[in-house]
Amino acid sequence: MYKKKKTGLIGIIITIIVLILLVVLSNMDTQKLSSAENVFSYLVMPIQNGLTYLKNKITGNDSFFSDVDNLKAENEDLKKKNSELEQSLREYEILKAENETLKEYVNLKDKYKEYSTVPAYVINRDISNYSDTIVINVGKNDEIEANMTVISDQGLVGHILSVTDTTAKVQTIIDTASSVSSTISTTRDSIIVSGTLDNNSMLKATYIPTDATLVQGDNVETSGLGGIYPKGIHIGTISQIVNTKNITDRYAMIEPAVDFSKLETVLVITNK
Amino acid sequence: MKKAGIIALITLAFFIIYFLQANFFTWFNIFGIMPNLFVILILFVGLFAGKKIGLILGLIFGILIDLLIGKSIGISGILLGAIGLIAEYCDKNFSKDSKLTIILMVIISTIIYEAGEYAFTIIKDGIQIELLSFVKILLIEILYNSLLIIIIYPLIHKLGYAIENVFKSKTVMTRYF
Numbered sequence: 001m002y003k004k005k006k007t008g009l010i011g012i013i014i015t016i017i018v019l020i021l022l023v024v025l026s027n028m029d030t031q032k033l034s035s036a037e038n039v040f041s042y043l044v045m046p047i048q049n050g051l052t053y054l055k056n057k058i059t060g061n062d063s064f065f066s067d068v069d070n071l072k073a074e075n076e077d078l079k080k081k082n083s084e085l086e087q088s089l090r091e092y093e094i095l096k097a098e099n100e101t102l103k104e105y106v107n108l109k110d111k112y113k114e115y116s117t118v119p120a121y122v123i124n125r126d127i128s129n130y131s132d133t134i135v136i137n138v139g140k141n142d143e144i145e146a147n148m149t150v151i152s153d154q155g156l157v158g159h160i161l162s163v164t165d166t167t168a169k170v171q172t173i174i175d176t177a178s179s180v181s182s183t184i185s186t187t188r189d190s191i192i193v194s195g196t197l198d199n200n201s202m203l204k205a206t207y208i209p210t211d212a213t214l215v216q217g218d219n220v221e222t223s224g225l226g227g228i229y230p231k232g233i234h235i236g237t238i239s240q241i242v243n244t245k246n247i248t249d250r251y252a253m254i255e256p257a258v259d260f261s262k263l264e265t266v267l268v269i270t271n272k
Numbered sequence: 273m274k275k276a277g278i279i280a281l282i283t284l285a286f287f288i289i290y291f292l293q294a295n296f297f298t299w300f301n302i303f304g305i306m307p308n309l310f311v312i313l314i315l316f317v318g319l320f321a322g323k324k325i326g327l328i329l330g331l332i333f334g335i336l337i338d339l340l341i342g343k344s345i346g347i348s349g350i351l352l353g354a355i356g357l358i359a360e361y362c363d364k365n366f367s368k369d370s371k372l373t374i375i376l377m378v379i380i381s382t383i384i385y386e387a388g389e390y391a392f393t394i395i396k397d398g399i400q401i402e403l404l405s406f407v408k409i410l411l412i413e414i415l416y417n418s419l420l421i422i423i424i425y426p427l428i429h430k431l432g433y434a435i436e437n438v439f440k441s442k443t444v445m446t447r448y449f
Contacts, residue, residue, distance in 0.1 A: 008426065015422040022419075026303040126341055127293035129305050129409050130390055133341055161343060171343065177397035197405035200304060 092215065099186060103219075115230070117151075117267035118142050123167065130197065132175040134158075136266060139166045147228050149269040155234035155257030156180070156222060157266050168268070173235065174200055174260055181225040182235055184218050193220060193235055193254060201261070203236060203254040210248060214241045220254055230269065274438045279325070282317055286333050289313055290340070305409055307416035310337065311381045314352045318359020319368060319377075320432040321439040326356025344396060351388045355381045368432065371425050375418050382414050 120142075124135035138144050140163050150157040150170050158172040171178055172195070179194040182205070189212035191205040208214065218238045224231025236256040243250050289309040297306040310333060318326025334349030342348055358381065366373045390406055393399060421428075 012423050012426070015419055019416075019419045019423070022302050023300055027299075027301070124294055124341060125298055127290070127297075127306070127337070128341075128389070129308075129413060130386065130393070130406075131343060133343060135341065169341070169343075175343075176399050176402075177343065177393055194399075197402045197409065 095186075096217075115269045116271045117269055118144065120168075120266050120268055122264055122266065130176065132172045132195065132200065132260065133161065134170050134172060134263070136168050136170055136268070137166065138268060139163045139168050141165050143270060144168050144268055149229050149233070150266050151233060151269060152258050152263060152266050154259075155236065156229065157258055157260075157263065159228050160268065170266075172260060173203060174256065180229060180235065181223045182220050183223040184212070184214065184238070185221050186215070186218050187213060189214075190223055190225075191220070191252075199253075201256070201259075202239070203256055205238070205252040205254050208250055208252065214238060214252055216241065278321070278435055278438060279329070282313070282321075282329060285313060286310075286329075286336075290337075294341075302412050302416055305412040305416065307420055308382055308385065308413060309417075309420070310334075310348075310352060311355060311385050312378055312417060312421065314355045315359045315362075315377055315381045316428055316432060318356040319363050320436045323357050323360030325439065326359050327353045328356075330354070330356035343393075347389060347392045351385050354388075355385060358384070369429075371422065374425065374428070375421050378417050378421050379414050382417050383410065386410050386413065 118138055120136040120138040122134050123137045126133050136150070144160060144163050146160050146162055148160045150159060156173055158170045158175070158178065161169040161171045163169075173180055173193065174195040176195045176197050179192050181190065182193045183190050189209050190207075191212075192207045193203050193205050196202060196204045205220065216238055220235045220238065222229040222231060222233045222235060234257050236254045236258075238252050239255040240253040241250070242252065293306060293309060314326060314330045314333065317329050330352035331349045334347075334352035335345060337348045337352075338345045359377070362373075362377050366377070368374065386406075387410075394401055
């Protein structure tokens with residue numbers, strides 16, 4: 001009986017240690033692990049390299065000579081493409097510089113001055129892994145209504161779902177059920193920006209027009225369509241463009257301007 | 273009288289869990305995924321206090337969760353109520369004395385609750401189905417819930433039988449005669 005109790009206790013302690021280790025390791029910055037990674041790579045990589053070399057030797061021998069001609073042709077083709085790309089990159093750099101100066105003229109932060117806003121604190125966060133709503137400390141008493149837009153000093157946060165006398169529930173744009181009609185600020189192409197389950201700090205842009213040209217780093221802002229969000233509120237920047245076989249299915253990942261994990265103060269736009 | 277006291281204690285446990293979920297577990301997480309202690313609480317109530325209490329408390333707590341942070345009212349209530357009912361079924365068919373069966377019950381309840389919530393969101397908001405991401409989150413959540421069960425099992429066992437003696441004293445007797 002005593003022994004059973006003791007082993008049970010040890011089991012619980014081990015589980016607690018495992019849980020803490022899991023939490024710490026899963027939240028650790030991978031950069032900090034680079035030294036450990038280094039040691040492992042020193043141990044494993046020479047063997048891995050040798051094995052890959054062997055595998056390539058064995059599988060690649062028979063097709064080696066027939067491939068040489070193909071590779072030469074491909075190389076020529078790629079060189080040509082590369083020079084074309086370099087050309088377009090130079091054009092892009094010029095456009096980017098032009099864009100920067102234009103943005104300075106507009107001065108993003110002053111843009112929101114035309115709206116009358118009510119400041120609020122985030123007082124509660126979602127308890128589910130599948131949705132991202134927050135609760136703020138203003139409500140009906142502060143003349144807050146459903147569907148009003150919520151922003152922070154960096155950009156769009158979301159819209160009001162429901163209000164009580166002193167609090168309001170906000171559906172953030174990173175919630176999977178949220179979709180915002182937006183435009184790419186440079187090309188003015190319309191897209192739909194929605195939240196994803198996969199990554200809480202990323203947005204997914206879909207319904208990209210087939211003739212639209214997307215460039216990494218482009219700003220995305222609200223289009224004003226749909227009736228909830230006013231036009232021209234900064235959402236984020238395009239961080240990755242994913243091309244699929246079918247051009248209509250291609251999508252882009254957008255990094256939101258607002259860091260939702262550290263969001264503490266917001267502004268509710270009260271005029272429509 | 274004793275029953276009312278126990279229900280009050282369970283309600284207190286619900287609020288403690290709510291604040292843990294909203295604060296502590298937002299940073300004490302595994303790959304950004306939190307556990308779901310509500311499922312464990314209602315399963316525990318259903319197992320030891322019976323389906324009636326499990327169903328009623330599940331419904332009330334679920335609606336409270338929806339009112340406090342949910343996007344629509346009702347679905348959490350229905351699902352937690354269902355878990356209260358399932359717990360009674362589990363109680364009749366499986367032993368509560370085994371840690372493994374309790375873990376299995378928690379895994380099944382977590383799957384039912386989260387799949388139900390997600391299915392409802394898909395139907396209501398017409399969102400794109402991200403099955404792979406959903407399964408990934410669910411698996412981590414199940415792992416987290418199972419680890420927590422292993423840690424709190426002795427507490428559940430002791431408290432559970434104390435509650436069962438109050439709520440099911442008659443049925444326990446008839447089982448042996």
